[in-house]
Amino acid sequence: MHCMARAATTADAFNAVAEPRRCQILDALAGGERPVNDLVERLGLAQPQVSKHLRVLREVGLVEVREEGRQRMYRLNGRPLKPIHDWVKDYERSWSRRFDRLDVVLEELKEKEDGEGGSDE
């Protein structure tokens, strides 16, 4: 169960994601870009609170904003989460290589067992 090392530079993004209200905001934005009013309505929070959470999310780069007329439109940016995505994928590949070898061993065991007619089923 050999684990790999990978440096991450975005610990803040992971901390930002851990807060329940911010999770709700990200959940809402996962469905697409939304104006702040829409988020206020969905979360049932006062606008200053929503704005505060959005500011934290913007600071770590998880949320981006643009002006559209008089509206501020917010959208999700997953890139700050990429280090963990990469780590999990690397770890998966390392286990897959190991298990590919196990497949070869198992094929031989199956053939041997069939050859002996010794199945216990």
Add this chain to the structure above:
Amino acid sequence: MAVTSSGTAVVTLPADDQILIKRQFAAPKHLVYKALTTPELVKRWWSSDYGDMTVADIDLRVGGKWRYAMVTKDGDEVAFHGEYREIVPNERIVSTEAYEGAPDADANAAVNTVTLTEADGATILTVLVQCPTKDVRDVIIDSGMEVGMQKAYDYLEKVAVSFI
């Protein structure tokens, strides 16, 4: 990542102090168990293509010790050891695992639960790596992340498209 396809290991992070590895094998579980617990068979797959496995000691009983070592292509020895805590033949092995290169290796040992489930002649292998603390898990993945790993992982599912 909830779907397991045969031939691909799937890694998920069920909690802040856990890592779960899952893989399906086209063999009945007693053969998978045999390949996991027989030293000369373990030597053929465990070290993958990282190096040659030099030690596969397995004293397969509760309280018994195990030790695996390999020599990497650079000539370094990489070794792990631990103790068996629970053994249900063909179904389940619980053991500790310490990486010998880590400080306080035994104090920071993980507990690995290997589970074999058979259906239609195929076996699903899961390995749950339970770290003693979140900090140790964070050391294992060397990420420096403090909290929110699982949440982050959940979002990866939703936002994966933005990585492309």
